[in-house]
Amino acid sequence: MTAVTTQQDFQNNNTQSQLKTIVTRIERLEEEKKALSEDISEVYAESKGNGFDPKVIKQLVRLRAKDPSEVQEEAELLDLYKMALGMV
Amino acid sequence: MTAVTTQQDFQNNNTQSQLKTIVTRIERLEEEKKALSEDISEVYAESKGNGFDPKVIKQLVRLRAKDPSEVQEEAELLDLYKMALGMV
Amino acid sequence: MTAVTTQQDFQNNNTQSQLKTIVTRIERLEEEKKALSEDISEVYAESKGNGFDPKVIKQLVRLRAKDPSEVQEEAELLDLYKMALGMV
Amino acid sequence: MTAVTTQQDFQNNNTQSQLKTIVTRIERLEEEKKALSEDISEVYAESKGNGFDPKVIKQLVRLRAKDPSEVQEEAELLDLYKMALGMV
DNA sequence: CCATCTGCAAATTAAC
DNA sequence: GTTAATTTGCAGATGG
Numbered sequence: 001m002t003a004v005t006t007q008q009d010f011q012n013n014n015t016q017s018q019l020k021t022i023v024t025r026i027e028r029l030e031e032e033k034k035a036l037s038e039d040i041s042e043v044y045a046e047s048k049g050n051g052f053d054p055k056v057i058k059q060l061v062r063l064r065a066k067d068p069s070e071v072q073e074e075a076e077l078l079d080l081y082k083m084a085l086g087m088v
Numbered sequence: 089m090t091a092v093t094t095q096q097d098f099q100n101n102n103t104q105s106q107l108k109t110i111v112t113r114i115e116r117l118e119e120e121k122k123a124l125s126e127d128i129s130e131v132y133a134e135s136k137g138n139g140f141d142p143k144v145i146k147q148l149v150r151l152r153a154k155d156p157s158e159v160q161e162e163a164e165l166l167d168l169y170k171m172a173l174g175m176v
Numbered sequence: 177m178t179a180v181t182t183q184q185d186f187q188n189n190n191t192q193s194q195l196k197t198i199v200t201r202i203e204r205l206e207e208e209k210k211a212l213s214e215d216i217s218e219v220y221a222e223s224k225g226n227g228f229d230p231k232v233i234k235q236l237v238r239l240r241a242k243d244p245s246e247v248q249e250e251a252e253l254l255d256l257y258k259m260a261l262g263m264v
Numbered sequence: 265m266t267a268v269t270t271q272q273d274f275q276n277n278n279t280q281s282q283l284k285t286i287v288t289r290i291e292r293l294e295e296e297k298k299a300l301s302e303d304i305s306e307v308y309a310e311s312k313g314n315g316f317d318p319k320v321i322k323q324l325v326r327l328r329a330k331d332p333s334e335v336q337e338e339a340e341l342l343d344l345y346k347m348a349l350g351m352v
Numbered sequence: 353c354c355a356t357c358t359g360c361a362a363a364t365t366a367a368c
Numbered sequence: 369g370t371t372a373a374t375t376t377g378c379a380g381a382t383g384g
Contacts, residue, residue: 016260028188036121047110056341077320104348144190144253172280198311212297
């Protein structure tokens, strides 16, 4: 038998408790994720209070997350394109 | 003195270590957040394997996260609008 | 010869003018797109002024854009799941 | 009288035709917007065929859309932060 | 207080 | 099919 949940299964307590478990687990994980998002926001807010620019910090973090060689290649291409357009 | 980080501060070791701390904390929190996102994806994948529709589960979770009275009001308005357009 | 733009091509006027054309066309199209977005926002604002709820109007528009049978199927599944969780 | 559309208004043909007009206008504008998005995608695809990197072209376009002095300031700050982290 | 604007998070969509 | 990217939606902040 393949795992397909049909309408009649929903009269089944087993199916109902499976669903409840799924939803509960997701909600729990979402809560934790939200808490982390708030922690991150706090760090940015704090850093702003200490004179750092949050927008630039964010750029920095994104940059560090990327593959450095790829970052370099794109930066070089961008410069090339800028020069071609006379953007110096 | 107000907390403004000027260019000359960056010759200062204190400012440098502050920045390092900020970035490190953010990266750590981002990692944890990513791990949670993956956990959530796993739950959806499992539930799909058990015959539940992930898309609909997601709708359900979103619905449960909202204020019930607001949900109801919007649903009623939507029905009204549908009727006005003959969408029955 | 295949169409690969190499660094040395950028000393070439042809390549430069190609790039300029590309960027100009994109910028033009982006402007028009932005104008349309603003027109849409205006319609929502007007409708709000006439007593319609923009959020619900938007739901309605999204709904109409989708395949009706799919909409129906998902709505039915959602009801089923809600019942299984005792959300009636 | 203020402009509030109440439930009873929906028995009113005037309200119904207003709603129809609103939805129709939005759908029309959305279509045009979608067409423009496709045009933009085409330009990127063409440019790729001519050896340009679409990702970098996009960066260029975004850059040009911003206030140059702001761009410069952020770039300088970013460099400062990178140096502070020893990213040279 | 309402409305606008920015920035953050979610969702849909596109690319690989 | 899975990440990545664009777009959309939401919430919080700010000014009128």
